Amino acid sequence: MSGDEMHELGERARRREAEREAYLASDEAAELIAPPSAEERQRLLRAVLPPARADAHGARRSPWTWAVGGLAFAAATAAVVVLSLPTPALPSYSVRVDSIGYSEVRGEPAPTDGSAKVAVGMAFEVVLQPAESFRGALAARVVIDTEGRVAPLAWSPELASTGAVRFRGEIGREVMLPLGRSRLGFVVGAPSAVEAWTPGAGDDPGRAVLWLAVEVVP
Amino acid sequence: MGSFLARWRRGGDESDPAQHVAKVLAGDRAAAERLVDRLLPTIQKRVAWVLARGGKPRRDDVLDHAQDVLLRLFERDYRILRTWDPSRGAALETFVAMVAERHVIASLRSGRKSAWREDPTLDVERELGAGEADLERQLGNKDLLEQILTRLESELTPRSRELFRALFVDEQPIDDVASRFGMSSNAVYTWSSRLRTRVQALSRELSAERVAEST
Numbered sequence: 001m002s003g004d005e006m007h008e009l010g011e012r013a014r015r016r017e018a019e020r021e022a023y024l025a026s027d028e029a030a031e032l033i034a035p036p037s038a039e040e041r042q043r044l045l046r047a048v049l050p051p052a053r054a055d056a057h058g059a060r061r062s063p064w065t066w067a068v069g070g071l072a073f074a075a076a077t078a079a080v081v082v083l084s085l086p087t088p089a090l091p092s093y094s095v096r097v098d099s100i101g102y103s104e105v106r107g108e109p110a111p112t113d114g115s116a117k118v119a120v121g122m123a124f125e126v127v128l129q130p131a132e133s134f135r136g137a138l139a140a141r142v143v144i145d146t147e148g149r150v151a152p153l154a155w156s157p158e159l160a161s162t163g164a165v166r167f168r169g170e171i172g173r174e175v176m177l178p179l180g181r182s183r184l185g186f187v188v189g190a191p192s193a194v195e196a197w198t199p200g201a202g203d204d205p206g207r208a209v210l211w212l213a214v215e216v217v218p
Numbered sequence: 219m220g221s222f223l224a225r226w227r228r229g230g231d232e233s234d235p236a237q238h239v240a241k242v243l244a245g246d247r248a249a250a251e252r253l254v255d256r257l258l259p260t261i262q263k264r265v266a267w268v269l270a271r272g273g274k275p276r277r278d279d280v281l282d283h284a285q286d287v288l289l290r291l292f293e294r295d296y297r298i299l300r301t302w303d304p305s306r307g308a309a310l311e312t313f314v315a316m317v318a319e320r321h322v323i324a325s326l327r328s329g330r331k332s333a334w335r336e337d338p339t340l341d342v343e344r345e346l347g348a349g350e351a352d353l354e355r356q357l358g359n360k361d362l363l364e365q366i367l368t369r370l371e372s373e374l375t376p377r378s379r380e381l382f383r384a385l386f387v388d389e390q391p392i393d394d395v396a397s398r399f400g401m402s403s404n405a406v407y408t409w410s411s412r413l414r415t416r417v418q419a420l421s422r423e424l425s426a427e428r429v430a431e432s433t
Contacts (some may be wrong), residue, residue, distance in 0.1 A: 006414060010386030012363045017387075020267045032266040032280045036258065040281060044258070048288040049250055 090189050091130040091163065095210040098166075099125040115213035120172040120179075127166050128188050128210060134163025139191035142167065143199070145183040145211075150199040153177075153184065177216045186210045235310035243296055254288060260311045261287050264318040272326070283325065287318045301376070305400075308380050316376040323372035366420045373416075378409075385410055 023029055036044065097116045118124050128140065140157040143150050155175055158166045165188055169175040187197045189207025197207060232238040232252060241249035265283040269275035291299045291314065302313045374382060377399075384395045385406070392410070396403045 013387045024263050032277055033262045044285055047285050
């Protein structure tokens with residue numbers, strides 16, 4: 001793409017901005033961008049601000065409950081759930097990478113072996129998706145297998161009320177992965193079963209272990 | 219007098235976005251609620267615009283996505299909001315609009331309507347029907363440049379989009395951009411070269427997809 005074409009791309013961006021302004025001034029957009037009603041506003045605030053101060057009455061429940069409250073909070077929550085509910089069976093889980101891969105960014109063919117190719121500095125997002133909603137107590141953690149040596153990986157999960165689990169972070173900052181090839185093992189399930197898992201442990205109906213091959217490039 | 223009292227009650231001048239954000243980052247819950255009120259109109263507009271490029275959005279869709287964008291800004295101790303730096307020249311609303319646009323496009327790209335799904339099995343169905351060609355159709359992109367622009371909007375970080383805007387939309391000289399973004403002129407030039415390379419790759423990729431689709 002030549003300099004002229006980059007200029008044309010800039011021109012196109014300017015035109016798009018003009019179209020946007022025209023659309024936002026139209027009757028069609030008026031309803032969509034009208035200020036929220038008091039009820040809509042309350043619902044938004046309850047969803048996006050910390051729940052400790054929120055009024056739970058009639059709240060739309062957020063599916064993502066951030067695992068930022070610390071271990072004590074998680075343990076307390078799990079204890080409450082365990083005491084108040086029968087333990088449901090863990091559904092099967094699948095693992096997928098939700099972030100844009102290195103190959104897509106570079107315009108290269110994507111790996112065909114199901115592995116993820118990422119680069120230092122890129123956002124990396126992995127989702128563990130249950131086959132059906134799971135409302136029981138849940139925990140998750142990650143291990144890294146480098147040439148047969150398995151070690152814990154410090155990477156905090158985000159737990160959804162649906163049972164989905166999300167890991168996000170920037171390679172080289174929140175997610176410290178070595179350059180080259182390795183395997184990530186995502187352990188998900190009942191907190192005690194997740195805690196008890198070791199590389200040699202057998203199957204346990206209370207947990208699932210999913211592996212994802214990754215290649216990290218500079 | 220009334221506005222002075224309002225400022226006094228808030229404990230700072232929130233008419234300055236930097237001060238307002240600083241209060242939120244310091245844990246002021248009331249300031250955070252007011253920040254939601256401040257940013258929501260900008261987010262609604264940008265979300266509505268992106269969704270409208272692919273059809274006729276409903277108000278519920280706009281508010282759902284707006285909620286996701288706010289969560290994105292606030293989660294993990296305001297990680298994304300903290301990356302806004304007023305000294306780099308972008309207004310808070312401009313920064314948030316970029317975050318909103320990128321989020322909605324990425325959401326459409328991944329086939330997710332919103333992070334607020336309760337039924338996890340819907341995910342799979344949506345993903346199966348949400349390839350890149352679907353995304354381009356959803357966004358109503360007719361020609362190659364439009365498609366490249368849309369892809370760039372979803373890939374570039376807010377800071378990179380500001381750089382793109384400064385260099386190719388506002389056509390500011392490299393030295394001015396370097397000074398504004400606190401970079402060396404060489405670094406801006408290198409970034410610009412990388413962007414051209416990426417645009418070339420996108421051009422090839424999208425052209426190939428068009429050929430494949432037409433056959």
